[in-house]
Amino acid sequence: xxxxxxxxxxxxGADGGPLRGDVRTAGDGKGRPVVVICHGxxxxxxxxxxxxxxTRAARAGxxxxxxxxxxxxxxxxxESFSEPERFARQTFxxxxxxxxxxxxxxxxxxxxxxxxxxxxxxxxLFGHSRGGGVAALYAAAYDAxxxxxxxxxxxxxxxxxxxxxxxxxxxxxxxxxxxxTGDILPLRTDVLDDIMERGDALDIERAARQMAIxxxxxxxxxDEAVPVSDARRLEAAASGKNTExxxxxxxxxxFGARHPWGGDTPELNAAMDATVDWFTRHLL
Numbered sequence: 001x002x003x004x005x006x007x008x009x010x011x012x013g014a015d016g017g018p019l020r021g022d023v024r025t026a027g028d029g030k031g032r033p034v035v036v037i038c039h040g041x042x043x044x045x046x047x048x049x050x051x052x053x054x055t056r057a058a059r060a061g062x063x064x065x066x067x068x069x070x071x072x073x074x075x076x077x078x079e080s081f082s083e084p085e086r087f088a089r090q091t092f093x094x095x096x097x098x099x100x101x102x103x104x105x106x107x108x109x110x111x112x113x114x115x116x117x118x119x120x121x122x123x124x125l126f127g128h129s130r131g132g133g134v135a136a137l138y139a140a141a142y143d144a145x146x147x148x149x150x151x152x153x154x155x156x157x158x159x160x161x162x163x164x165x166x167x168x169x170x171x172x173x174x175x176x177x178x179x180x181t182g183d184i185l186p187l188r189t190d191v192l193d194d195i196m197e198r199g200d201a202l203d204i205e206r207a208a209r210q211m212a213i214x215x216x217x218x219x220x221x222x223d224e225a226v227p228v229s230d231a232r233r234l235e236a237a238a239s240g241k242n243t244e245x246x247x248x249x250x251x252x253x254x255f256g257a258r259h260p261w262g263g264d265t266p267e268l269n270a271a272m273d274a275t276v277d278w279f280t281r282h283l284l
Contacts (some may be wrong), residue, residue, distance in 0.1 A: 011069025021067030040129025140207035208237035220251020
C-alpha cells in the first residue's frame with residue numbers, strides 16, 4: 001500500500017491574499033478522484049475533525065484537498081486568527097470564488113506536481129455548516145462536481161434577525177466572538193451587502209432544487225447552531241432520487257468533535273462512515 005502523504009500549497013485567494021491548503025493522498029495521487037473539503041464560519045482546515053476526515057478519504061482511495069477560505073482570518077500558522085481584516089471583509093461570493101480557484105488549480109495540476117483530477121464527474125465536494133451551504137451553491141452552479149456531502153449545512157445565507165442587521169449597519173460592524181480562543185473578530189457589512197446584491201445566486205434552497213448530482217445531507221438532531229429543520233428544507237427542495245438525508249441521533253453541530261482534537265465520538269464516526277461510503281460509491 002502506498003504511503004499517505006500531506007503536502008501544503010498556497011494560491012492567491014479571492015481577496016488577493018494567500019489561500020492556504022493541504023493535499024492528502026497516497027503515492028503521487030495520479031488517477032485518484034479528488035474530494036475538496038470546505039470548513040464553516042469561524043472554522044479552518046485544521047479545526048477538529050477536518051484533518052481526520054481528509055485522512056479517512058485519502059485512505060479510502062481518494063485525494064483530499066482542504067483549505068482555508070480567504071476570509072477565514074486564520075494566518076500562516078494554521079491556528080491563530082491573525083488576519084482579522086480578512087475575516088472582517090469575508091463574503092459568500094468570495095467563498096465561491098475561492099472554491100473556483102482551488103478547482104482550477106486542481107485542473108491545471110498546480111497543487112502538487114503531477115496531480116490532476118480525472119474527468120469532472122469524479123470530483124467530490126464536502127462542506128460543513130456555512131461551508132455546506134457554499135458547497136451546495138457551487139455544486140449546483142458548476143459541472144465540476146460529481147458527488148456532494150454536506151454536514152450541518154445552512155439552508156439560507158441570511159442568519160441574522162432584522163434588529164441585529166439594523167444595529168450592524170448602524171455601527172458598521174458586528175463583533176464575532178470565538179468561544180475557544182476568546183478572540184473578538186469584527187465582521188463588517190460586506191457580507192450583508194453581498195447577500196443583498198447577489199440575490200438568487202446565493203439562494204441555497206434554489207440551488208438545492210437545481211441539484212442533479214448525488215447529495216448526502218447529514219445533520220445531527222441535537223444541532224445547537226443550525227437547526228435540523230434546515231436539513232429537511234434542503235432535502236425537500238432537492239426532492240430527487242439522488243438526494244439522501246441522514247439524521248444522526250444525538251449529533252451536535254460538530255457531532256461531538258472539539259478543537260483541539262479530543263478524539264472521535266459515535267456520532268462523528270457515523271457521519272464519517274456515511275461520508276466515506278458516499279464518496280466511495282459515487283466516485284471510485
